Amino acid sequence: MLRYVLFPSLFPWILAVGTVPCVTGEDLPQQIPRPIAEAQLMIEQGRSLDALTVLMPQVQQDCPLDEAGRGIAWDIIGSAYRSLDRYDEARRSFQTSAQILSTLPSQRDQTAATLNNLGGVEEATGNLDDAKNLRIKARRLYQETGNYAGVALTSNNLANLALVQHDLSGARKWEREAFDEAAIPSRSMPAI
Numbered sequence: 001m002l003r004y005v006l007f008p009s010l011f012p013w014i015l016a017v018g019t020v021p022c023v024t025g026e027d028l029p030q031q032i033p034r035p036i037a038e039a040q041l042m043i044e045q046g047r048s049l050d051a052l053t054v055l056m057p058q059v060q061q062d063c064p065l066d067e068a069g070r071g072i073a074w075d076i077i078g079s080a081y082r083s084l085d086r087y088d089e090a091r092r093s094f095q096t097s098a099q100i101l102s103t104l105p106s107q108r109d110q111t112a113a114t115l116n117n118l119g120g121v122e123e124a125t126g127n128l129d130d131a132k133n134l135r136i137k138a139r140r141l142y143q144e145t146g147n148y149a150g151v152a153l154t155s156n157n158l159a160n161l162a163l164v165q166h167d168l169s170g171a172r173k174w175e176r177e178a179f180d181e182a183a184i185p186s187r188s189m190p191a192i
Contacts, residue, residue, distance in 0.1 A: 006038075011136075024096055033058075033069050035055060035073075036055070036058070036069060036072055036073055038051075038054055038074060039051035039052075039054045039077075042054065042077055043076065043080055043083060046083075048079075048080040048081075048083045048084050051076065051080045052077060052080050055073050055076060055080070056077070058070075058073050059073050059074055059077065061105070062103055064177065066106055067100055067103070067108050068101070068106070069106070070103035071097050071098075071100035071107060071110065071114075072097070072101075072110060074093050074096045074100065075093070075094065075101075075110070075113065075114045077093040077150035078090045078093030078094035078114070078117060078118070078121070079117060079137070079146050081113070082117070082120065082121055082124070085173070087121050087124060088156055090121045091118065091121050091125075092117035094114055094115075094117050095118065095120060097114045098111060098114045098115055098118065108144065108145050109145050109150065111141060112137075112138040112139075112142045112150055112154075113138070113145070113150070115134045115135070115137050115138035115141070116134070116135055116138040116150075116153065116154050116157065118134050119131045119132075119134035119135040119138065119157065120153075120157070122134060123161060128164065131176050132158065135154050135157050135158050135161065136154075138150070139151055139154035139155060140160070141162075142154060146182045148182075149181075149182075151181045152177075152179075152182040155174045155175070155177040155178035155181060156178040157173065158174040159171045159172075159173075159174035159175040162174055
């Protein structure tokens with residue numbers, strides 16, 4: 001099964017070449033479809049509407065993207081909607097992404113990322129308990145796959161959420177866990 005891993009520093013190269021090698025569950029080189037890479041770059045450049053224009057046709061059933069690609073495309077669509085403060089559409093997009101990706105064992109890291117993103121939407125819309133539950137689930141998936149950078153990220157997000165909820169002891173606990181994960185460089189950096 002194909003597992004896409006996006007590395008933002010490679011986006012200019014992706015656009016020039018059309019695809020970029022990425023890591024699979026078996027560590028074999030695969031390719032990120034160009035529309036996905038282009039849309040991610042557009043979001044980073046503040047061009048979320050352009051990203052939606054590129055990706056919406058890609059998630060149709062008759063499009064050649066595989067299920068992993070469709071799931072990742074829906075995650076990026078959710079990010080585009082979130083950046084436009086269109087939270088209901090972002091929520092539906094992240095839910096669709098999680099539904100697709102959770103059926104693919106090779107996409108556990110991407111499922112975790114999507115759940116963390118969905119948690120961000122829930123936090124932004126005031127659904128703090130849902131945000132916490134989603135981020136804890138994302139953190140657990142990251143732990144299971146050995147993605148300690150993801151564990152650190154979600155722990156940091158949980159610390160920030162605890163602060164919003166005025167839970168200082170919870171914030172300290174989550175922040176300590178984030179620092180513990182980030183303190184070991186060989187564990188915190190994803191393999192390239």
